[in-house]
Amino acid sequence: MNKEMKITSTRGIVFIGLFVGLAIILTRFVQIPFTFIPGFNDRISLGFLPVALSGTLFGPAGGALVGGLEDLIRALIFPQGDINLLFTLNAALRGVIYGLFLRKMNIKNIIIASLIIFALNNTLIISAIIHLCYGAPFIAAITGKVGVSAINCVVQIIVLIALGMPIERTLKNV
Secondary structure (H helix, E strand, O other), X not given: OOOOOOOOOHXXXXXXXXXHHHHHHHHHHOEEEOOOOOOOOOXXXXXXXXXXXXXHHHHHXXXXXXXXXXXXXXXXXXXXXXXXXXXXXXXXXXXXXXXXXXXXXXXXXXXXXXXXXXXXXXXXXXHHHHHHHHOOOHHHXXXXXXXXXXXXXXXXXXXXXXXXXXXXXXXXXO
């Protein structure tokens, strides 16, 4: 099957549910926390992989659905403070970016999508949300996000090239 799957088909709904569950597990339990650095409360995880694959298979709507649902359900199951829907919208936007750029998963598209997510989502938008909602100085928020986000970007590129491309080829033939 070379064309994108339909989200509304039975197979599509099952894949979306599996991707949401897998993203929650990978984000919550397969992570390297950066709490050992004073002032940082961030992590490196593999939770992006199911969101990227859903964007590849189902397009921007599928990526947004998995990204948004994963963030919302994870916040409800494992609360770590207030639920802020701006963070959920940012997670959905990440899925849209994957869906737009990873329609054909190749090295160039992986790097472009990862750099956009690094610069826009993980650095600028999250820093703006922290500044607007919690009153942290914008420069301090950006400074706190850049280092871990850059590491996340590199990890994301490596994992998507090593695992994402073969998994995507396999899933498109299912």
